[in-house]
Amino acid sequence: MKEYKRIYKPFQRWEYREEIAWLNEQSRQGWQFVPKGVFTTHFVWDDSVVYRYQIDYQTKVNDLDRYLDAYREQGWELAAEYGKQMFIFRKVYDPALPESDYEIYTDWESLKAMLDKQKRQRLILAIPMLFLSVLSAVTLLRVRDMNMIARTVMYWTLTILDLNEYLCLRSAARREPVRSRKKLDALAIIAFPLAMALFFVYYPGVNPELELKCSGSLEQTFEVRRPDWFRLHVRNAQGEYHAVVLDQDGKEIMRLETDDKRTQKFLMPGEYTVRGECLAQDGEMTVIVN
Amino acid sequence: MEPLTESYFYILLCLYEQPRHGYGIMRMTEELSGGRVKIGSGTMYGATSSMLKKGWIEECPADEERRRMYRLTDGGREILETEIKRLQQLIASANRVMGGYGR
Numbered sequence: 001m002k003e004y005k006r007i008y009k010p011f012q013r014w015e016y017r018e019e020i021a022w023l024n025e026q027s028r029q030g031w032q033f034v035p036k037g038v039f040t041t042h043f044v045w046d047d048s049v050v051y052r053y054q055i056d057y058q059t060k061v062n063d064l065d066r067y068l069d070a071y072r073e074q075g076w077e078l079a080a081e082y083g084k085q086m087f088i089f090r091k092v093y094d095p096a097l098p099e100s101d102y103e104i105y106t107d108w109e110s111l112k113a114m115l116d117k118q119k120r121q122r123l124i125l126a127i128p129m130l131f132l133s134v135l136s137a138v139t140l141l142r143v144r145d146m147n148m149i150a151r152t153v154m155y156w157t158l159t160i161l162d163l164n165e166y167l168c169l170r171s172a173a174r175r176e177p178v179r180s181r182k183k184l185d186a187l188a189i190i191a192f193p194l195a196m197a198l199f200f201v202y203y204p205g206v207n208p209e210l211e212l213k214c215s216g217s218l219e220q221t222f223e224v225r226r227p228d229w230f231r232l233h234v235r236n237a238q239g240e241y242h243a244v245v246l247d248q249d250g251k252e253i254m255r256l257e258t259d260d261k262r263t264q265k266f267l268m269p270g271e272y273t274v275r276g277e278c279l280a281q282d283g284e285m286t287v288i289v290n
Numbered sequence: 291m292e293p294l295t296e297s298y299f300y301i302l303l304c305l306y307e308q309p310r311h312g313y314g315i316m317r318m319t320e321e322l323s324g325g326r327v328k329i330g331s332g333t334m335y336g337a338t339s340s341m342l343k344k345g346w347i348e349e350c351p352a353d354e355e356r357r358r359m360y361r362l363t364d365g366g367r368e369i370l371e372t373e374i375k376r377l378q379q380l381i382a383s384a385n386r387v388m389g390g391y392g393r
Contacts, residue, residue, distance in 0.1 A: 054332075056332050063339075066335070066338075066339075066349075066358060067335055069312065069357075069358050070312050070331045070332075070334050070335035070338070071331040071335075073311065073312050073313035073316075073331075073357070074312075074313065074316065074330070074331045074334075076331055089331075100328050101328075103328070103330045104330040104331045104332035104333070105330055105332045105333050106297070106327075106328045106329055106330040106333045107295055107296060107297050107333055109295045109297075110295075110297065110332060110333040110336045110337065111333075113336055114332060114336070
């Protein structure tokens with residue numbers, strides 16, 4: 001009977017030394033790597049053999065036959081291949097052989113060339129990621145009625161992810177070992193969707209949504225659903241006007257006079273009232289709270 | 291011309307007499323250097339790819355075991371000989387100094 005196990009650990013392409021050490025250790029314990037899964041790494045139980053692993057990065061292998069031959073003839077077996085760019089090889093471990101028999105790059109010039117290829121792959125993969133985060137940042141800036149907590153969390157998670165990506169890229173560029181900040185990364189990856197969820201649950205923050213067109217005067221009660229900064233705007237105003245927001249006790253907390261466009265204040269959840277008045281005859285305006 | 295790396299030098303040297311496959315080159319290099327120089331698979335593939343591209347070596351029809359063989363081209367032979375001359379000059383210079391240059 002075959003025994004399998006899955007470990008919830010996405011393959012970390014950039015920490016290849018750590019990754020190799022991990023695969024070697026699993027093999028020593030009797031768990032042999034199987035190329036399956038994206039966010040998981042699969043192993044099959046077989047304690048009759050111990051493998052040593054190596055990872056190789058290539059820009060693109062055109063003569064795959066010749067490439068694999070170079071490995072085969074030294075006892076390496078292809079364990080996994082990703083887009084003809086990253087290859088995982090394994091070799092049956094024989095304690096009688098010297099450690100140098102399990103190296104695939106045996107001079108620093110070729111090792112450097114390989115690390116350069118790895119760096120290039122990393123840069124190429126970083127582009128969509130940076131594009132996405134720029135897109136998110138722009139969206140964050142453009143959405144007006146945005147949950148304050150959600151917004152803060154999203155800003156920070158984006159910052160952490162981008163900063164981490166940048167530091168990894170810098171390490172790769174300087175050929176330093178890439179230091180992992182897995183916990184911080186994991187935190188950011190979990191926090192981002194949570195913040196998104198929070199954003200959708202309390203969206204909009206003002207109930208009913210207030211965009212009131214008026215001529216003469218208006219009065220409307222509304223509910224604030226989450227603690228946040230809210231803005232009072234007046235748009236398309238003709239003539240003189242004033243607009244105010246009052247709290248439950250009738251105390252004025254925001255006020256706009258003619259020529260003021262908007263004002264902002266931190267409000268706690270509760271009932272509020274907005275009042276507006278066009279002072280000129282036939283005056284018109286639109287009052288918005290968001 | 292830039293000096294050859296040790297791996298490049300040994301690969302060319304191993305092909306000087308006759309065509310060989312990668313494994314043969316690796317073994318011979320290890321033997322010639324007394325186990326000091328090894329050519330791992332990644333290094334071997336990179337070096338042979340680059341030398342094929344530069345025209346220093348070429349692939350030749352596989353032997354009866356159907357293994358891929360490499361052969362030195364005239365260009366490659368010239369590169370190797372130039373490098374050996376350069377190395378001999380280095381050794382000669384060193385010997386002159388060690389033997390008491392300017393004394």
